[in-house]
Amino acid sequence: MGFLDIDNVTKSYGAVKVLNETEISVEKGEFLVLVGPSGCGKSTLLNMIAGLESVTSGELRINGRRINEARPADRNIAMVFQSYALYPNMTVRGNISFGMEMHGIPKPEREKKIAAVAELLQITQLLDRKPGQLSGGQRQRVAMGRALTRDPDVFLFDEPLSNLDAKLRVDMRTEIKKLHAKLGTTIVYVTHDQIEALTLSTRIAVMFGGDVQQLGTPQEIYDNPANMFVAGFMGSPAMNLVPARLRNIGGVMSAEVTLATGTAITLPFPKASHLTQDDGREIILGIRPEALTDPEGASRDSQAIHQVDIPVDVIEPAGSDTFVTVSLGGKDAIGRFRAHTSARSGQPFPFAFDMEKAVAFDPVTEARLA
Amino acid sequence: MTLRPARLFLYLILAVFCVYYLLPLYVMLVNSLKPLSEITSGGMMALPGDWTTAAWTNAWSQAQVGVEATGLKPYFMNSFLMVVPAVAIATLMGALNGYVLTKWSFKGATVLFGLILFGCFIPFQIVLIPMARALGFLGLAGTVPGLIFVHIIYGISFSTLYFRNYYAAFPTELVRAAEIDGAGFFTIFWRIMLPNSGPIAVVCVIWLFTNIWNDFLFGASFADYDSQPMTVALNNLVQSSTGVKEYNVHFAGAIMAALPTLLVYIVAGRFFVRGLMSGSVKG
Amino acid sequence: MARSAPSAAARMRELLPRIVLSPTIALIAIFVYGFIFFTTYLSFSDSRMLPSFGWVGFDNYVKLFQLRTWDIAITNLAIFGTLYIGICCVLGLSLAILLDQKIRAEGFIRTVYLYPMALSFIVTGVAWKWFLDPGIGLESVVQGWGWESFEFNWIKDRDMAIYTIVIAAVWQTSGFVMATFLAGLRGIDSEILHAAEVDGASKFALYRRIVIPQLRPAFLSAFVVLAHMAIKSYDLVVALTNGGPGTATEVPATFMYSYTFTRNQMGVGAASAEIMLLTIAAVIVPYLWSELREPKR
Numbered sequence: 001m002g003f004l005d006i007d008n009v010t011k012s013y014g015a016v017k018v019l020n021e022t023e024i025s026v027e028k029g030e031f032l033v034l035v036g037p038s039g040c041g042k043s044t045l046l047n048m049i050a051g052l053e054s055v056t057s058g059e060l061r062i063n064g065r066r067i068n069e070a071r072p073a074d075r076n077i078a079m080v081f082q083s084y085a086l087y088p089n090m091t092v093r094g095n096i097s098f099g100m101e102m103h104g105i106p107k108p109e110r111e112k113k114i115a116a117v118a119e120l121l122q123i124t125q126l127l128d129r130k131p132g133q134l135s136g137g138q139r140q141r142v143a144m145g146r147a148l149t150r151d152p153d154v155f156l157f158d159e160p161l162s163n164l165d166a167k168l169r170v171d172m173r174t175e176i177k178k179l180h181a182k183l184g185t186t187i188v189y190v191t192h193d194q195i196e197a198l199t200l201s202t203r204i205a206v207m208f209g210g211d212v213q214q215l216g217t218p219q220e221i222y223d224n225p226a227n228m229f230v231a232g233f234m235g236s237p238a239m240n241l242v243p244a245r246l247r248n249i250g251g252v253m254s255a256e257v258t259l260a261t262g263t264a265i266t267l268p269f270p271k272a273s274h275l276t277q278d279d280g281r282e283i284i285l286g287i288r289p290e291a292l293t294d295p296e297g298a299s300r301d302s303q304a305i306h307q308v309d310i311p312v313d314v315i316e317p318a319g320s321d322t323f324v325t326v327s328l329g330g331k332d333a334i335g336r337f338r339a340h341t342s343a344r345s346g347q348p349f350p351f352a353f354d355m356e357k358a359v360a361f362d363p364v365t366e367a368r369l370a
Numbered sequence: 371m372t373l374r375p376a377r378l379f380l381y382l383i384l385a386v387f388c389v390y391y392l393l394p395l396y397v398m399l400v401n402s403l404k405p406l407s408e409i410t411s412g413g414m415m416a417l418p419g420d421w422t423t424a425a426w427t428n429a430w431s432q433a434q435v436g437v438e439a440t441g442l443k444p445y446f447m448n449s450f451l452m453v454v455p456a457v458a459i460a461t462l463m464g465a466l467n468g469y470v471l472t473k474w475s476f477k478g479a480t481v482l483f484g485l486i487l488f489g490c491f492i493p494f495q496i497v498l499i500p501m502a503r504a505l506g507f508l509g510l511a512g513t514v515p516g517l518i519f520v521h522i523i524y525g526i527s528f529s530t531l532y533f534r535n536y537y538a539a540f541p542t543e544l545v546r547a548a549e550i551d552g553a554g555f556f557t558i559f560w561r562i563m564l565p566n567s568g569p570i571a572v573v574c575v576i577w578l579f580t581n582i583w584n585d586f587l588f589g590a591s592f593a594d595y596d597s598q599p600m601t602v603a604l605n606n607l608v609q610s611s612t613g614v615k616e617y618n619v620h621f622a623g624a625i626m627a628a629l630p631t632l633l634v635y636i637v638a639g640r641f642f643v644r645g646l647m648s649g650s651v652k653g
Numbered sequence: 654m655a656r657s658a659p660s661a662a663a664r665m666r667e668l669l670p671r672i673v674l675s676p677t678i679a680l681i682a683i684f685v686y687g688f689i690f691f692t693t694y695l696s697f698s699d700s701r702m703l704p705s706f707g708w709v710g711f712d713n714y715v716k717l718f719q720l721r722t723w724d725i726a727i728t729n730l731a732i733f734g735t736l737y738i739g740i741c742c743v744l745g746l747s748l749a750i751l752l753d754q755k756i757r758a759e760g761f762i763r764t765v766y767l768y769p770m771a772l773s774f775i776v777t778g779v780a781w782k783w784f785l786d787p788g789i790g791l792e793s794v795v796q797g798w799g800w801e802s803f804e805f806n807w808i809k810d811r812d813m814a815i816y817t818i819v820i821a822a823v824w825q826t827s828g829f830v831m832a833t834f835l836a837g838l839r840g841i842d843s844e845i846l847h848a849a850e851v852d853g854a855s856k857f858a859l860y861r862r863i864v865i866p867q868l869r870p871a872f873l874s875a876f877v878v879l880a881h882m883a884i885k886s887y888d889l890v891v892a893l894t895n896g897g898p899g900t901a902t903e904v905p906a907t908f909m910y911s912y913t914f915t916r917n918q919m920g921v922g923a924a925s926a927e928i929m930l931l932t933i934a935a936v937i938v939p940y941l942w943s944e945l946r947e948p949k950r
Contacts, residue, residue, distance in 0.1 A: 050550060051550075052546050069663065073549065077550065078550065079546075081543045082543070083541055085541065085544045085546065086544075087544060088566055089562075102557065103552050380751060380754060380756075383751060384748075384751055387766065388765050391765050391769060391824070395768075397780060397784050398779075412796070414784070414789055414790055414791075414794050415794045470673050474670035476670065483945070484941055486681050488685070489681055489685045491937040492685060493885045493930055495887075495905075495909045496689055496927070497684065497685070497688040498909075498910075498913065498914075499704065499913060499919060499926075501684070503704065504688075523680050523681075526680065530677065555666070555670065580771060584773035584888075586775050586887070586892075587888065587906075601773050601776075604776070608779050608892070617783050621779070621783070623779075624775075624776045624779040624780060628771075628773065631771045631772065631773070632768065635768055635770075635771035636764075636768075639764055639767070643767065
């Protein structure tokens with residue numbers, strides 16, 4: 001049993017089931033990110049933990065205590081909302097103090113808490129302003145400050161950075177991470193941004209269609225996605241999903257990929273060594289852009305670099321990297337080259353496939369095979 | 371910019387309509403400030419030759435309105451005694467209703483809202499007969515509290531409409547945040563919703579104030595001589611067929627009856643217009 | 654784990670919103686719907702001076718439609734309603750368009766056009782009653798200016814008196830219609846107008862082909878408000894003509910009042926109120942329905 005248990009929880013609105021049986025156990029101090037496209041059930045799950053939506057079936061427990069029926073205020077949680085939800089009629093001080101006031105904390109103690117939190121978040125000079133006079137980043141800090149005063153068992157974040165501009169988002173991301181490191185509170189954090197998920201979390205639950213598709217550390221999710229949805233959703237540019245065929249050549253497994261020219265290339269695929277019975281089986285080969293590079297850019301640690309000349313379709317310089325598009329198995333695939341590459345569009349160029357990083361999926365079930 | 375003559379013509383038309391809209395006000399004002407003889411001799415449009423406030427004092431405290439020659443003063447007071455509590459209670463109830471209908475909505479809430487809303491539009495003739503009996507039954511017949519009661523009931527539909535539409539656009543996350551902060555139903559209402567309802571409260575108060583102050587039908591139907599509101603008293607003054615028609619007194623009385631709502635309009639016209647516009651239900 | 658029964662406090666919390674709403678629901682149920690039901694029943698009863706519950710079927714309605722006064726009242730309502738709504742819309746739209754030409758002092762002009770809406774119909778009635786009175790008002794003033802043959806005695810004329818009510822009502826309400834349309838005009842995306850100008854549309858074509866068609870919602874809400882004010886209009890008639898001369902300006906609202914409370918024909922009065930309600934409902938119910946229908950997800 002973990003610190004926060006999501007035990008077989010479901011949610012239905014009438015006949016519509018928006019969250020299927022979900023089982024997640026969060027340890028104390030963990031930073032769990034629920035990530036997925038809109039409508040995947042992540043916000044519903046968060047709201048259920050907060051007590052803002054009822055639980056259709058299953059049980060929610062914090063520290064072993066069932067909280068399904070507890071009021072939001074009695075769950076000892078705090079929440080930061082997407083819009084920050086600062087009370088516009090109160091000053092920053094009033095906003096931070098309101099929750100403590102509701103819980104009957106005496107004024108001197110409240111003042112002390114406010115001062116400490118304001119110090120921590122560097123908003124002391126803003127305490128007497130109204131939310132309308134604050135910038136987006138400042139509001140974000142106040143919203144976190146309000147949540148912090150509660151000393152909650154669990155901290156809930158509902159897409160807290162999505163209203164900020166790109167630069168501020170990166171700054172605040174770092175700050176949330178620092179805060180977590182400093183305070184060690186258990187956090188459940190909802191976002192649709194896979195980079196936020198990868199950078200912040202200790203564990204990620206990738207959700208889609210009301211189901212948790214995969215639950216794991218950022219590394220596990222990134223390197224070994226459980227299925228094609230996770231593979232496509234996590235990482236940017238997305239993992240290349242290339243139609244291919246398994247080949248058993250004298251007991252050594254390879255993946256065979258057809259180029260635009262019609263020639264087939266054979267890539268040794270040691271990871272598929274448990275599939276020797278499946279010679280000729282159609283698969284979807286998953287290769288991240290950073291595993292499809294110029295030869296000089298290939299990983300030095302990898303034992304399975306395979307080099308092939310392929311005609312280049314499009315070259316897109318992006319500052320630190322250059323993205324190179326080629327046709328693999330009839331699909332566009334993107335490779336990540338170093339900034340100054342000599343590849344030219346229309347001309348063949350040697351590509352290095354890092355087959356240690358490649359994965360394979362079943363085209364029908366979309367589950368990972370290797 | 372268009373050609374100058376066209377522009378001039380445009381301003382001319384607009385000015386003509388200004389005259390059209392202001393003319394009755396001008397007529398009321400100048401004629402309330404002259405002696406009766408100047409009016410009856412055909413000088414209605416002229417400025418007073420002999421400026422006098424006699425008609426005003428007459429209308430306020432001497433004119434024969436009901437049985438006694440009390441002037442309009444007591445009826446003016448009746449109207450205030452009626453309007454203030456009715457507006458306050460109807461507004462507060464409307465705010466609570468709007469809060470429930472948007473932030474604590476339940477199945478069937480929209481249907482209930484539709485049923486409440488229909489109350490805005492019924493012709494009050496349909497309730498006159500039973501209401502007369504109901505007021506008698508409640509012991510409120512012919513009293514100011516009786517009128518207050520009637521105006522609250524038929525004001526709630528409007529105040530609910532206003533607050534419901536306003537709160538529908540009010541961020542629900544604030545309510546959720548307050549819930550997590552530990553605030554209950556009424557605390558959220560008093561501490562979060564009401565302090566952020568300034569504009570719509572003004573709209574609602576102005577609308578109800580204007581409507582209730584200007585009401586004639588309920589006043590004429592349910593008031594006794596001593597509980598009549600200003601509009602009914604003014605009409606009695608003007609329609610009374612005994613004696614000489616004192617037009618100047620009538621005009622002075624009419625301005626008195628118009629003054630409170632006119633002041634509200636001048637001070638807070640912006641909100642007045644917004645209230646009118648809420649004839650479209652979604653707001 | 655056993656599911657614990659929700660505590661009384663939790664149940665109370667759950668029910669609180671409905672409890673708060675319930676007084677309003679009760680009031681509306683009794684004083685709107687209950688009373689409508691009651692009046693409907695009376696319209697089928699033999700009530701005279703006081704409510705009575707003897708069922709007479711449609712007798713009151715038959716009697717109602719045989720009454721000459723009722724005939725006058727609904728004819729008047731038809732004339733008044735059509736002219737009132739028509740003139741208000743035309744005048745309101747015209748003024749709105751004129752005011753939308755980047756006019757200086759627009760705020761002041763708008764205030765002047767709209768202030769009559771703040772007045773009581775009784776005040777409006779008094780002002781226009783004496784202003785249109787041939788003895789002291791417009792007629793006598795113009796004659797005094799030297800145009801001896803000028804005549805304007807509509808308010809005393811059986812055939813024309815109803816039009817004086819139109820004049821006063823239009824004066825009171827047209828500013829509101831103007832404001833509705835002006836808000837509609839201001840809500841139109843200016844890029845569309847620029848696009849039309851680039852397409853070479855004249856100012857006239859711009860309004861006729863692009864702007865006015867987009868004012869449909871404003872027309873609709875103006876129509877709904879005006880129609881329901883027309884049917885309910887009572888105060889203005891009482892103050893301006895008191896139904897006279899004779900019964901020349903009787904409208905359903907005044908008819909209902911006099912038959913119910915002074916002529917002791919409560920059954921007939923109730924029937925007339927019923928007709929008024931049905932007429933308004935025919936306009937309002939479809940409107941409310943379309944406005945409140947939940948958007949399909």
